[in-house]
Amino acid sequence: MVETMANELETGLPSIRQIQTLIREEREIELKLVTDDLIVGKLRWQDQHCICLMDQYDQPTIVWRQAIVYLKPKF
Amino acid sequence: MVETMANELETGLPSIRQIQTLIREEREIELKLVTDDLIVGKLRWQDQHCICLMDQYDQPTIVWRQAIVYLKPKF
Amino acid sequence: MVETMANELETGLPSIRQIQTLIREEREIELKLVTDDLIVGKLRWQDQHCICLMDQYDQPTIVWRQAIVYLKPKF
Amino acid sequence: MVETMANELETGLPSIRQIQTLIREEREIELKLVTDDLIVGKLRWQDQHCICLMDQYDQPTIVWRQAIVYLKPKF
Amino acid sequence: MVETMANELETGLPSIRQIQTLIREEREIELKLVTDDLIVGKLRWQDQHCICLMDQYDQPTIVWRQAIVYLKPKF
Amino acid sequence: MVETMANELETGLPSIRQIQTLIREEREIELKLVTDDLIVGKLRWQDQHCICLMDQYDQPTIVWRQAIVYLKPKF
Numbered sequence: 001m002v003e004t005m006a007n008e009l010e011t012g013l014p015s016i017r018q019i020q021t022l023i024r025e026e027r028e029i030e031l032k033l034v035t036d037d038l039i040v041g042k043l044r045w046q047d048q049h050c051i052c053l054m055d056q057y058d059q060p061t062i063v064w065r066q067a068i069v070y071l072k073p074k075f
Numbered sequence: 076m077v078e079t080m081a082n083e084l085e086t087g088l089p090s091i092r093q094i095q096t097l098i099r100e101e102r103e104i105e106l107k108l109v110t111d112d113l114i115v116g117k118l119r120w121q122d123q124h125c126i127c128l129m130d131q132y133d134q135p136t137i138v139w140r141q142a143i144v145y146l147k148p149k150f
Numbered sequence: 151m152v153e154t155m156a157n158e159l160e161t162g163l164p165s166i167r168q169i170q171t172l173i174r175e176e177r178e179i180e181l182k183l184v185t186d187d188l189i190v191g192k193l194r195w196q197d198q199h200c201i202c203l204m205d206q207y208d209q210p211t212i213v214w215r216q217a218i219v220y221l222k223p224k225f
Numbered sequence: 226m227v228e229t230m231a232n233e234l235e236t237g238l239p240s241i242r243q244i245q246t247l248i249r250e251e252r253e254i255e256l257k258l259v260t261d262d263l264i265v266g267k268l269r270w271q272d273q274h275c276i277c278l279m280d281q282y283d284q285p286t287i288v289w290r291q292a293i294v295y296l297k298p299k300f
Numbered sequence: 301m302v303e304t305m306a307n308e309l310e311t312g313l314p315s316i317r318q319i320q321t322l323i324r325e326e327r328e329i330e331l332k333l334v335t336d337d338l339i340v341g342k343l344r345w346q347d348q349h350c351i352c353l354m355d356q357y358d359q360p361t362i363v364w365r366q367a368i369v370y371l372k373p374k375f
Numbered sequence: 376m377v378e379t380m381a382n383e384l385e386t387g388l389p390s391i392r393q394i395q396t397l398i399r400e401e402r403e404i405e406l407k408l409v410t411d412d413l414i415v416g417k418l419r420w421q422d423q424h425c426i427c428l429m430d431q432y433d434q435p436t437i438v439w440r441q442a443i444v445y446l447k448p449k450f
Contacts, residue, residue, distance in 0.1 A: 035411050068142070070114075070138045144214060164270050184259055238348060240350035295363045370436050
């Protein structure tokens with residue numbers, strides 16, 4: 001049995017891994033938020049509470065996971 | 076007594092199993108979200124945090140479970 | 151001291167037991183959801199994450215508990 | 226050190242105790258919900274997930290705690 | 301290592317302590333809620349689930365923490 | 376294996392550390408909230424439940440984390 005440390009991302013989960021891939025590939029994504037905002041950018045990092053999105057001017061937005069509705073890679 | 080590992084889906088639960096069946100059968104479903112959006116597609120995978128829906132162009136949308144209101148298989 | 155297994159519904163709780171009764175009696179209920187939708191049907195099953203409602207055409211809707219505001223048996 | 230059993234209400238907490246008092250006294254209350262609904266009635270029971278409100282026709286509404294914004298005793 | 305008892309407020313946290321101070325000082329505050337309501341009053345007590353606000357007629361409103369957006373002391 | 380004490384911020388997480396940096400640097404930020412409010416100010420402190428923002432008159436607003444959608448440093 002494997003327990004997860006409080007400080008560690010569960011990197012075995014598909015959702016966590018796909019976000020890691022999107023970060024590495026610097027893919028443009030869109031995020032739909034509970035306020036109905038749709039924000040666009042490239043993912044920079046993720047942790048248990050937040051993900052960070054860089055806009056076209058390379059300015060960061062720290063988004064709380066609880067506020068995310070969906071994420072869509074752009075094609 | 077059975078404890079669940081941090082990384083594992085509770086596959087004994089009806090909701091988890093029914094989603095697994097919908098994935099395997101590639102059934103079209105609709106998802107109602109907290110933003111009142113209704114999105115349609117086929118389920119690709121699920122984990123503890125998210126489920127992934129493929130649209131008609133086979134593009135993925137990663138939906139956070141916390142944002143789901145209901146799921147309806149289409150007939 | 152009694153611990154609950156990860157996979158088990160806490161059947162000692164009034165809310166869980168009343169839903170079990172409503173399932174067994176196939177009572178019509180209405181569910182108010184966070185999106186302000188009001189859906190009507192008969193309960194089919196419940197687990198920790200979801201409850202399943204059958205509409206008048208016997209089609210299922212899987213509703214996430216987090217999205218439920220209230221439940222009202224119909225009279 | 227005292228741990229709480231999974232099935233037990235934390236009756237030492239003011240919020241739980243005040244609701245118990247309101248149930249016992251059959252006081253009329255109003256509940257504001259996240260959908261902005263305001264419902265009025267008398268409390269019948271509470272558990273960890275829900276509280277039950279009886280309307281003027283003595284019909285129950287099972288309200289999920291997650292959907293409650295505030296509770297106000299009526300005077 | 302210190303674990304917190306189920307029944308105890310984490311009084312070491314700034315947010316908990318500042319609310320204790322506001323209770324003791326009977327300071328007027330405003331609370332913004334998820335329904336966009338702004339309510340005004342004096343804090344009476346807090347526990348893990350709720351905080352209690354007294355209005356100008358000394359009537360209590362029990363507010364669920366999950367529904368609070370922000371708190372502002374009035375000056 | 377490292378467990379986190381109930382009372383302690385997980386200072387290893389990027390989101391926690393970046394907020395600590397913003398506090399130390401007294402940077403102006405904007406916070407988008409679930410009510411769609413956008414508030415502006417300087418961060419003063421954070422704990423597990425809340426973050427505190429000082430407005431231009433040096434008055435505090437205690438914001439619950441659950442109500443935060445995103446945070447953006449201002450440039």
